[in-house]
Amino acid sequence: MKKIASLTIVTVLFIGTGLMNWDNVSAASIDGLNDKINDLEKKEDKIDKKKGNLNNKAANTEEKISKNLDKQGKVNSEINSIDQKLSNTRSKIMKKKNAIDETDKQIENLNGQIQAAKEKIEQLKKEINVLQKRIERREKMLKERLRAIQSNGGSMRYIEVIMGSQSFGDFISRSTAVNTIMDQDKDIMETHMAEKREVQHKKAEVENKKEQIEQKKKEVEQKKASLQNQKQDLESLKSKLNNQMDEKENLMGKLKDKHHELEQYKMSLAEQQKTLSDQAAVIAEAKEKAASEKERLKQLAEKREREAQQQESSSPSSSSGGSSATTYSSGGGDAIFNYPVAGSISSGYGGRSLGYHYGIDFAASIGTPVHAAASGVVTRSAVSSSYGNVVYVYHPQYDKTTVYAHLSSRSVSLGQSVSSGQTIGAVGNTGNSFGAHLHFEVHIGPWNYHSGVNPLPYLP
Incomplete structure (x- = not known):
């Protein structure tokens, strides 16, 4: 780090x-x-x-x-x-x-x-x-x-x-x-x-x-x-x-x-x-x-x-x-992020029968609050054809970016500073999604299509 x-x-x-x-x-x-x-x-x-x-x-x-x-x-x-x-x-x-x-x-x-x-x-x-x-x-x-x-x-x-x-x-x-x-x-x-x-x-x-x-x-x-x-x-x-x-x-x-x-x-x-x-x-x-x-x-x-x-x-x-x-x-240890939502992990990081899963999914009902995993600045808050409502947060103290996808709503805007645990949106089923859940990603440095890593080691 x-x-x-x-x-x-x-x-x-x-x-x-x-x-x-x-x-x-x-x-x-x-x-x-x-x-x-x-x-x-x-x-x-x-x-x-x-x-x-x-x-x-x-x-x-x-x-x-x-x-x-x-x-x-x-x-x-x-x-x-x-x-x-x-x-x-x-x-x-x-x-x-x-x-x-x-x-x-x-x-x-x-x-x-x-x-x-x-x-x-x-x-x-x-x-x-x-x-x-x-x-x-x-x-x-x-x-x-x-x-x-x-x-x-x-x-x-x-x-x-x-x-x-x-x-x-x-x-x-x-x-x-x-x-x-x-x-x-x-x-x-x-x-x-x-x-x-x-x-x-x-x-x-x-x-x-x-x-x-x-x-x-x-x-x-x-x-x-x-x-x-x-x-x-x-x-x-x-x-x-x-x-x-x-x-x-x-x-x-x-x-x-x-x-x-x-x-x-x-x-x-x-x-x-x-x-x-x-x-x-x-x-x-x-x-x-x-x-x-x-x-x-x-x-x-x-x-x-x-x-x-x-x-x-x-x-x-x-x-x-x-x-x-x-x-x-940056502090010690790899568990630098908090859980972004209250819910169990329903799908892990890695290969799937229909492709590769570049994050982990949290099962939760629509409308469940989604929180920033750490303090940072919003580098994207938009609607994606694949991710639906999505928020990207860059965490400069760790030089990492977290992604929160398939939201039903977004509570933050581009360039906004957020604190750890702040509500940034709500769980949804938008974009290329097949059921209510939060798709969560971690990327090394600013977001890049190929910079994603397994989020689990960075969670407590």
């Missing part, structure tokens, strides 16, 4: 609770102020460097955010392109489905036609069977007629019938009868041949029609198979596009998460910059007061020296009395 040169500098710079005893002014007091000013200037330099680093980090984060947004834009464009392809593919699949449904109807219709043709063929088979029986009977009759003609000498028997007529009238009758028989035979033969041709024609016609329908069915089935293959290809394309869409949406989700993380980091940097600026303002004010008090002490010392010289010239035997400055040290 760093020692402060005198109680006076602590009082003037950070507590502001009294005036110096000018009768005890000495060179040691001025030297102590010089040391304090030098120490404050070093702190200013450190803060300036930290602010510079934060500015660089902020610029780097902005660049990363810009690149992330560019990637998001590119991925979003790819998603839109895939979505358009998916839409077109779905439309094509629907068209193929409709075409397949249409071919199914055609196949069903052709199946009906084939069934009708089969029924027609069965009917024709029956008709052909009847015709064939008639033809067979007729052929049998004709064969018998021909055998009779042949056994009777062939066609000359017709002449004998005619020549054997007894009279002219008998001749006419016989001639007419012969002609009738010959005409009947002719008709029978023509009918016989016509019916045979008809049977063959009908049979050929139905078989041809059946072949045409079956060929048509075969073509439609081939068309259906082709459509199903095309539909399957489109389904495969759709599946591939869906996988691409899932990958792109997953990537977009990661980019958005990264963007959120960068934005949170950016806000964290902004908070750090604001805190460092507030601390720098307090230190600058402290340095200004120290310089002013140094000048006043110097003038007072010069005045005392002149008075002493005058006294020596008027009273040579007078003795000079020494003066001493009251000094102040």
Whole structure:
């Protein structure tokens, strides 16, 4: 721990609770102020460097955010392109489905036609069977007629019938009868041949029609198979596009998460910059007061020296009395802070499943008073996106900073001096909090994002 040169500098710079005893002014007091000013200037330099680093980090984060947004834009464009392809593919699949449904109807219709043709063929088979029986009977009759003609000498028997007529009238009758028989035979033969041709024609016609329908069915089935293959290809394309869409949406989700993380980091940097600026303002004010008090002490010392010289010239035997400055040290031991709130510790310092816990939590109901762990000066009193209502107190006598987060209310303001045990706020559940509690941190020196340490060793 760093020692402060005198109680006076602590009082003037950070507590502001009294005036110096000018009768005890000495060179040691001025030297102590010089040391304090030098120490404050070093702190200013450190803060300036930290602010510079934060500015660089902020610029780097902005660049990363810009690149992330560019990637998001590119991925979003790819998603839109895939979505358009998916839409077109779905439309094509629907068209193929409709075409397949249409071919199914055609196949069903052709199946009906084939069934009708089969029924027609069965009917024709029956008709052909009847015709064939008639033809067979007729052929049998004709064969018998021909055998009779042949056994009777062939066609000359017709002449004998005619020549054997007894009279002219008998001749006419016989001639007419012969002609009738010959005409009947002719008709029978023509009918016989016509019916045979008809049977063959009908049979050929139905078989041809059946072949045409079956060929048509075969073509439609081939068309259906082709459509199903095309539909399957489109389904495969759709599946591939869906996988691409899932990958792109997953990537977009990661980019958005990264963007959120960068934005949170950016806000964290902004908070750090604001805190460092507030601390720098307090230190600058402290340095200004120290310089002013140094000048006043110097003038007072010069005045005392002149008075002493005058006294020596008027009273040579007078003795000079020494003066001493009251000094102040940090005290012994590490338990330098008091408990900031009445409540049990619900969460310790260190690693967690969801990250690192840079402080300890005190379980307490909302509104429970929160006290300054030691005297000091407020270097931040504001609302944070992560800490909610938060108060930072710098304790110069220990060169440490305490943080009180998730408050429901704040009772102190930036630059205000506070005494140990003074109420600075109330327990709450603000910011990134999941239940009423006080989050308490201890930092070495002025607050810094990476200067936190475990608070427990500094508590009684």
